Amino acid sequence: MTNVLSVRNLRFSYHDHHEALRGVSFDLCEGDKVALVGPNGAGKSTLMLHLNGILRGQGEVMVGGERLTRDNLPAIRAMVGLVFQNPDDQLFSPTVFEDVAFGPLHMGLPKDEVIARVEAALQAVRMSNYRDRMSHHLSVGEKKRIAIATVLSMKPQILVLDEPTAGLDPRARRTLINLLRDLPITMLVSTHDMRMVQELFPRTIVMDEGLIVADGRTEDILADEKFLNEHGLEKV
Amino acid sequence: MHYAPAPLHIPDGFLNVTVSAICWVITVIVIGMAVSRTNKSLGEKQVPLMGIMAAFIFAAQMINFPVAGGTSGHLLGGALAAIVLGPWAGMLVMTAVIAVQGLLFQDGGLLVMGANILNMGLLTAAIGYGLYRSVMNKSTGTKLAVAGVAAWLSVMAGALATALQLWLSGTSSLQTVTIAMLSVHALIGIGEALITVAALSFIFRTRPDLLGEGSVSAEGGRGWIAAGVVVSLLVVLLSPLASANPDGLERVATDLGFIEAGQAAPYEIIPNYTLPFLGETPLSTILAGAIGALIVLGIVVATGRSLQKKTS
Amino acid sequence: MHFDAFDRYHDTGSFIHRLDPRVKVVVTVAYILSNALLPDGAWTAFGLAWLFLLFASALSNLGPGFTFKRSFIALPFALAAVTVLFSIPGSPLSTFHFLFWNLTITDMGLLRFVSIVVRSWLSVQMAILLVATTRFPDIVHALEHLRVPAILTTIIAFLYRYLFVLVDEVFRLLRAREARSAAAPGSRSGGSAAWRARVAGNMAGQLFLRSYERSDRVYNAMLARGYTGRLNTIHPHEMHRMDYIVTVLALFIILLFQLIGRI
Numbered sequence: 001m002t003n004v005l006s007v008r009n010l011r012f013s014y015h016d017h018h019e020a021l022r023g024v025s026f027d028l029c030e031g032d033k034v035a036l037v038g039p040n041g042a043g044k045s046t047l048m049l050h051l052n053g054i055l056r057g058q059g060e061v062m063v064g065g066e067r068l069t070r071d072n073l074p075a076i077r078a079m080v081g082l083v084f085q086n087p088d089d090q091l092f093s094p095t096v097f098e099d100v101a102f103g104p105l106h107m108g109l110p111k112d113e114v115i116a117r118v119e120a121a122l123q124a125v126r127m128s129n130y131r132d133r134m135s136h137h138l139s140v141g142e143k144k145r146i147a148i149a150t151v152l153s154m155k156p157q158i159l160v161l162d163e164p165t166a167g168l169d170p171r172a173r174r175t176l177i178n179l180l181r182d183l184p185i186t187m188l189v190s191t192h193d194m195r196m197v198q199e200l201f202p203r204t205i206v207m208d209e210g211l212i213v214a215d216g217r218t219e220d221i222l223a224d225e226k227f228l229n230e231h232g233l234e235k236v
Numbered sequence: 237m238h239y240a241p242a243p244l245h246i247p248d249g250f251l252n253v254t255v256s257a258i259c260w261v262i263t264v265i266v267i268g269m270a271v272s273r274t275n276k277s278l279g280e281k282q283v284p285l286m287g288i289m290a291a292f293i294f295a296a297q298m299i300n301f302p303v304a305g306g307t308s309g310h311l312l313g314g315a316l317a318a319i320v321l322g323p324w325a326g327m328l329v330m331t332a333v334i335a336v337q338g339l340l341f342q343d344g345g346l347l348v349m350g351a352n353i354l355n356m357g358l359l360t361a362a363i364g365y366g367l368y369r370s371v372m373n374k375s376t377g378t379k380l381a382v383a384g385v386a387a388w389l390s391v392m393a394g395a396l397a398t399a400l401q402l403w404l405s406g407t408s409s410l411q412t413v414t415i416a417m418l419s420v421h422a423l424i425g426i427g428e429a430l431i432t433v434a435a436l437s438f439i440f441r442t443r444p445d446l447l448g449e450g451s452v453s454a455e456g457g458r459g460w461i462a463a464g465v466v467v468s469l470l471v472v473l474l475s476p477l478a479s480a481n482p483d484g485l486e487r488v489a490t491d492l493g494f495i496e497a498g499q500a501a502p503y504e505i506i507p508n509y510t511l512p513f514l515g516e517t518p519l520s521t522i523l524a525g526a527i528g529a530l531i532v533l534g535i536v537v538a539t540g541r542s543l544q545k546k547t548s
Numbered sequence: 549m550h551f552d553a554f555d556r557y558h559d560t561g562s563f564i565h566r567l568d569p570r571v572k573v574v575v576t577v578a579y580i581l582s583n584a585l586l587p588d589g590a591w592t593a594f595g596l597a598w599l600f601l602l603f604a605s606a607l608s609n610l611g612p613g614f615t616f617k618r619s620f621i622a623l624p625f626a627l628a629a630v631t632v633l634f635s636i637p638g639s640p641l642s643t644f645h646f647l648f649w650n651l652t653i654t655d656m657g658l659l660r661f662v663s664i665v666v667r668s669w670l671s672v673q674m675a676i677l678l679v680a681t682t683r684f685p686d687i688v689h690a691l692e693h694l695r696v697p698a699i700l701t702t703i704i705a706f707l708y709r710y711l712f713v714l715v716d717e718v719f720r721l722l723r724a725r726e727a728r729s730a731a732a733p734g735s736r737s738g739g740s741a742a743w744r745a746r747v748a749g750n751m752a753g754q755l756f757l758r759s760y761e762r763s764d765r766v767y768n769a770m771l772a773r774g775y776t777g778r779l780n781t782i783h784p785h786e787m788h789r790m791d792y793i794v795t796v797l798a799l800f801i802i803l804l805f806q807l808i809g810r811i
């Protein structure tokens with residue numbers, strides 16, 4: 001299987017003091033569905049912001065075999081679809097259509113193609129009839145699904161989701177889990193929802209204090225209660 | 237909770253076309269400058285910042301506090317916006333706020349929006365930023381004190397400008413409207429000053445970097461000091477003149493042809509509203525009207541074009 | 549929580565709702581301009597303008613009282629025009645005593661005052677009709693098509709999107725203040741006005757910082773989707789033949805008001 005994403009020895013600190021990433025390395029293969037877990041402040045969101053070059057730390061990020069540089073930034077951003085933790089940050093346009101169209105438009109696609117992609121992305125998250133709705137009217141669950149559509153419309157090779165089920169009620173959570181299961185795409189998902197991890201992701205990466213402390217089969221990691229407790233996680 | 241309109245927003249109907257048009261011209265020129273400045277000097281990060289700051293000003297205007305006798309103080313925000321975002325960005329942000337208030341909530345009219353933007357967005361920003369800029373290198377205490385005075389004065393400037401426009405439109409008599417506007421806003425201005433100072437001192441305590449060297453707040457040039465001082469002086473000089481001794485101002489306005497214009501329409505540049513060579517026939521009247529409309533349309537399109545060129 | 553009180557759009561799917569937003573913006577502005585241009589006391593023309601408004605209201609299926617009920621928002625401002633009742637020379641209608649003054653209402657003064665109020669009342673109703681029949685994002689698109697600088701329309705679009713988010717935050721802050729400003733029995737709550745202003749100022753400062761940090765995150769979200777400093781937009785609006793016909797017809801009628809008002 002080909003490596004679609006590899007991170008080597010990544011380090012980063014905010015404002016030159018606290019080191020949020022202290023040497024992180026891992027690989028993602030095509031078709032992998034990987035969970036990223038760890039306590040609050042472990043560095044999950046910070047890591048994700050590096051994967052398409054919004055933050056640039058020391059070390060190496062390779063996407064599709066190419067090293068991330070200033071020149072290939074636009075291409076990389078189209079390949080790595082990043083969905084932010086808070087859907088109100090992700091959905092910044094007045095209407096759903098404009099938001100889902102934002103990515104394709106800024107990739108420079110022609111108008112017809114943009115519209116076709118919007119339709120397809122909304123279809124994929126089963127929100128086709130929300131096209132003309134205004135974002136501020138949506139429920140949290142709807143916003144989360146539209147947020148995923150806003151990157152699907154860019155046809156990314158990797159989907160990176162930051163806490164997609166946080167703040168959802170059971171039904172919205174279930175809808176979202178089903179949605180993620182059915183999406184045929186490589187994904188890295190950070191979460192505190194260990195039951196979702198168990199259900200959905202064969203592989204899990206555990207982070208704590210800016211380091212990867214475990215990377216392996218979800219079954220094995222979830223079985224080790226002592227290890228989970230050490231890193232502020234709970235057995236399902 | 238509903239949206240409560242503020243007293244400085246002039247509705248349509250209260251300013252005549254001449255005064256509205258003059259205000260629009262001034263506003264469009266200043267905004268045009270602001271657009272080209274922000275396009276040139278500010279990074280792409282500025283666009284979401286200004287957008288969300290506009291929402292902030294709008295929302296902050298809803299934070300009120302009870303003063304006395306059932307009245308409550310709240311923020312207008314022109315001075316605050318200019319101080320934290322820099323003058324040009326502050327003006328654009330206030331323009332957006334006033335545009336949305338007029339368009340969406342009918343708080344302030346559309347034809348008179350130029351005047352409302354001028355009064356509440358441009359004058360307030362010039363005073364707020366200009367005075368603040370003059371003490372940029374002084375201690376925090378001085379900066380806060382000057383910001384407070386500037387915030388108060390900015391509200392007075394908006395009130396005075398509103399009063400003058402109402403008078404020039406033949407909607408109010410000069411003395412009454414000036415005294416009424418200024419005395420009401422002398423109080424409202426105190427609320428503005430208190431909130432502005434408290435908000436700024438909060439920012440100084442928590443994120444001094446946002447107001448320090450190299451921040452957007454420090455980007456306005458020294459020319460702003462002059463602009464702030466000139467507008468402030470105008471307020472200080474014109475206020476007593478208009479409220480205590482209106483005859484002088486009235487004579488000036490009459491000489492400039494404003495007072496009669498209160499009732500007349502500006503397109504009578506076409507004499508008697510007919511075309512001379514066609515005589516006084518209905519056809520002549522209709523054609524004259526059509527030509528008038530075309531001229532207005534031409535001006536609008538030309539202004540739009542030139543603005544468009546500036547932005548692209 | 550949503551503050552739907554802010555939504556001015558009322559979808560009835562009518563003919564007017566389906567018109568291109570540009571048409572509605574242009575006609576509304578022309579209508580308001582026309583009212584401002586009509587001379588004082590042009591009652592026939594004002595009456596016809598009112599009929600025009602009623603006709604547009606009827607076409608939009610909003611019901612006859614819709615704009616009327618909301619039309620009084622500008623009325624308090626009429627106070628600013630009260631002085632013309634007494635200050636414009638004309639034949640006296642009635643005199644009364646107020647505090648220290650003897651005030652005489654003149655016929656010309658009354659004419660002018662009523663004309664100002666009528667202009668304002670008609671104009672504000674047309675503006676209400678515009679936002680009731682056009683979604684705000686569409687109005688912003690119309691402004692963009694009508695050559696308002698992109699940076700301004702973008703700020704307005706952001707303002708509209710985050711207005712709801714930030715107003716929610718304001719209400720959370722206000723509620724938190726309320727929950728904590730209890731008073732001991734017999735004592736006045738809340739301290740001095742200056743102290744209350746400080747609390748309000750701190751809330752504004754807090755809100756500012758949250759908004760500032762949010763703008764960072766939003767900027768990141770834009771970067772992640774390919775934003776490089778130039779904003780591209782597409783709007784699914786197209787002017788159809790009906791839109792052109794309505795524009796020309798409406799502008800022609802408005803022009804007629806001018807002629808009638810001047811005869």
Ligand SMILES: Nc1ncnc2c1ncn2[C@@H]1O[C@H](COP(=O)(O)OP(=O)(O)OP(=O)(O)O)[C@@H](O)[C@H]1O
Nearest residue numbers: 014015018020038039040041042043044045046047
């Ligand atoms: N913008 C920022 N400025 C300064 N420090 C930050 C910033 N964002 C995060 N940090 C710090 O970096 C560290 C890692 O934070 P990060 O948000 O990546 O954690 P996380 O694993 O996503 O946590 P959570 O589960 O709470 O989302 C934390 O100590 C945090 O305080």
Ligand SMILES: [Mg+2]
Nearest residue numbers: 044045085162
């Ligand atoms: Mg996080």
